[in-house]
Amino acid sequence: MTGKLIIFSAPSGSGKSTIINYLMQQGLGLAFSISATSRAPRGTEQHGVEYFFLSPEEFRQRIADGEFLEYEEVYPDRFYGTLKAQVERQLKKGQHVIFDVDVVGGCNIKEYYGNRALSIFIQPPSIEELRHRLEGRGTDTPEVIQQRLDKAEYELSFSPRFDKIIVNDDLETAKAETLEVIKHFLSCEL
Ligand code: ADP
Ligand code: 5GP
Secondary structure, eight states: OOOOEEEEEOOTTSSHHHHHHHHHTSSSOEEEOOEEESSOOOTTOOBTTTEEEOOHHHHHHHHHTTOEEEEEEEETTEEEEEEHHHHHHHHHTTOEEEEEOOHHHHHHHHHHHGGGEEEEEEEOSOHHHHHHHHHHHTOSOHHHHHHHHHHHHHHHTTGGGSSEEEEOSSHHHHHHHHHHHHHHHHHSOO
């Protein structure tokens, strides 16, 4: 039996990682998709765990070889992408693969896999609340927070393209709703 795909996209600070971490602990046989990136590893990040870390040259070569299901060049020489072979390997093992990708990547993966994939948009209650959460998380400088907020309006405009929108206002409600949607999706015959 091959697995299914569950895609999460959201503006930064919406609570996507918090909700994904919760779902991974629910015994649903979920595996996290390991993307490739040309950014440098941060902190304790390891090759093959958080990401496959490639140089920009290697990344370009693999694009030319058609190895990516989707990729984005977010800034010059800073690539993120999903390797086809990696996803297929996980699906063939019968794992259901969870993706944390930007809104464009999310739409592209959904288009490629059709009804084998469920795309979920995690929406913050407001931009103001997003600012509070990013400030509260304490991982970004004020400049980076402002950049993330500037991008959020654009990202929010993609929400109608997703199969499900989960408004993350009360966290416990959002977790429960997401779990319900995923259980239903996994129980459906293709
Ligand atoms: P993302 O992965 O989308 O960037 P995070 O999961 O890191 O977002 O969440 C951003 C911050 O907001 C974290 O500090 C998290 O604990 C907090 N947070 C997440 N959901 C809620 C919520 N419903 N209410 C208040 N704070 C939240
Ligand atoms: P970070 O550098 O903080 O790890 O990730 C930055 C952003 O890249 C995140 O918002 C994440 O959603 C996005 N991202 C991570 N992997 C991929 C991928 O494979 N494809 C695309 N399109 N975006 C990705």
